[in-house]
Amino acid sequence: MLVAATDPKALWYLTRSFGLVSLILLTVTVGLGVAQLVRYARPGLPRFLIAGLHRNASLLAVATLAVHIVTAVADPFAPIALIDAVIPFIGRYRPLWLGLGALSFDLLIALVVTSLLRQRMGLRAWRMLHWAAYACWPIAVVHGLGTGTDARTGWVQLLYVVCVGLVLAALAWRLSTRWTTAPVGRRLGGAAATAVIVVSVAAWASQGPLRAGWARRAGTPSAQLAPGAPTPGSHR
């Protein structure tokens, strides 16, 4: 399928592709954040470079998400307002799943802004807020599965699996590192909580977005579902 500039579906393609690019960037950001925390370094890959990449990947994610959001709002097919991207759960179009995207975006903005002002806000407050990264990323993944049209496409599923695998590996790395001062009990708790979340999300995904008929169940307004409705970018 060619995405010509005149194709009425172009906006919708942009929304989806920039969503996936943002997922990759967020995954990279989390991985680099952990790499920085555990003091990973190699000859030719010094720590300041990892720190800089971590920061820049997160800034890039903000930019790609801006495209993701603006194109989603501009797409005449789905009734999404700009405010739905900022204030969670108020929209008409798949309110829960879109709302999770808004929530994740809010967390991302909070993470980036506080990090840029880190020197002024003090270390403790910044550290506490930076934990939000571990909420921001999984919420974004559930948003992607729940809103996405692509959850049933093979290579997209592969991308999700790779991203989830990378973040799980980063978490395992973080929980097992000698740099962590947290007591063993708390680390095991973290690992157990992670396992519960992964299993529940996987169970939900296999019953929900990975099955046919998700669009209706996800809360797509009936106007967009009616057969023969005007469909520039017919969401399944």
Next chain:
Amino acid sequence: MTRTRRLLVDPIRCDAHGLCAELLPEMVQLDDWGYPIVSDQAVPAHLLGHARRAVAACPTLALLFAEAEVAQPARSRR
């Protein structure tokens, strides 16, 4: 312009990440445990930019500027 800046490490906060020594090797060396030894000289003007980057990059915000007034009649300080 009589303000000079020196660098200080807060030894309690410092976690021996060593970013500062990577970014400002002219003024920061690491000891055998990876903790920084910072020159006590004033930061020369041509290194100020690098020093600022090192201060901003320290993961634990342990690298700090210490402002030192150089003796000279205190004129309007902004």
